[in-house]
Amino acid sequence: MEEMISFLGPKGTFSHEAASLLGDNLVPYCTIPAVMESIDSNQCDMGIVPIENSIEGPVGITLDSLAHDFDLNIVGEVIISINQNLIVNPGTKLEDIKDVYSHQQAISQCHNFIEKNSIQPHYAVSTASAAKSIIGDKSKAAIGHTKSAELYDLDILLKDIQDVDNNETRFVVLSKDETDPSGNDKTSIIFSIYEDHPGSLYKILGIFNEYEINLTKIESRPSKQGLGKYLFFVDFYGHYKDNIIKKIIMEIEDKTYFFKVLGSYPEFK
Structure with missing residues (x-):
């Protein structure tokens, strides 16, 4: 039976275009949390949601929902050009x-x-x-x-009336399943530090430098625990089943107040 894939509807949107790259059995939902809930409740096998745009930046509701509301794995990514x-x-x-x-x-x-x-x-x-x-x-x-x-x-x-030509949106594919290493993977994590004092974030990021692992993105979001308290979303090369990445994850987890692996997945080409 073909997998059911949820996406941020309705049909005819850029989310619909991204979802169509994954399969034909597509189910539209009206909000990003509703897409995630469809996977969490087993209504759909996987879903796809926007996570960042090259012009407008991060999609806050996606980051917040992944951090606070759902335990889903990122198992893929899709990047499409946005031609308005x-x-x-x-x-x-x-x-x-x-x-x-x-x-x-x-x-x-x-x-x-x-x-x-x-x-x-x-x-x-x-x-x-x-x-x-x-x-x-x-x-x-x-x-x-x-x-x-x-x-x-x-x-x-x-055609193409957007202000900037290189306008792209990155989508992430979500599932309850996990992925095996492909040899060309990225991993996404979230963490928050214990206290806001000089060098706290630097010490965390220094771990990646020590192991010569390249970061592809770092983003901060309010933790909803008060002013000045943030969650950090980090993407980097490697799979969480790789031995080096396992060591990095253990070291970061020891130095953070909150830590969560969002998933490892093949880099989009």
Whole structure:
């Protein structure tokens, strides 16, 4: 039986595109925590959620949910280019458009285009729902994926209207299962330090330097335990079943107040 894969819906979004790279048996959910809950409750075998964008930065709800709410493993990653398009009703011209609708991140990614053309931006739940909301009104446009236009028989008036060309979003694949080493892996961890004093974080990161392990990302998030208290999300090369990585994990765990391995997974190519 084909695995069921949950994703942040609806269909026609960039999350839908990322999920389609994993399989065909796709189930949309309306929030990131709902995607994770679908895996935790065994409704789906795996799920995919956005974790960071090259322009807008980390997706906070994904990081917070992984840290506090769910014990799931990251078993893969997918990186896709985000090319934003101006979606309109058939026959619409640029000068007809007064309002534009899209997800908050898409609006932010196309700020220069919107301002240059004096169009009023409005937030929508998703790029696909934005496309649906403009049907039949030539004074309104949406910003989003080409699939959103296809779903509702709309046209692409202009392609690639995002402010920055190298706009990419990284998604992580979540499961209750674990992965075996592939020889080209990354590991993700979360930790918090005991006290906020000089050198605390440096001592942790120095462990990676000692073993010559390359970090690919470090991100901080409020721990929700008060001002000045943070969780650190770190990605680095290697698999947690590798002997060197096992030593690193043990040393970090001894020096931290909170520690969690989010998973090891093949690097996306």
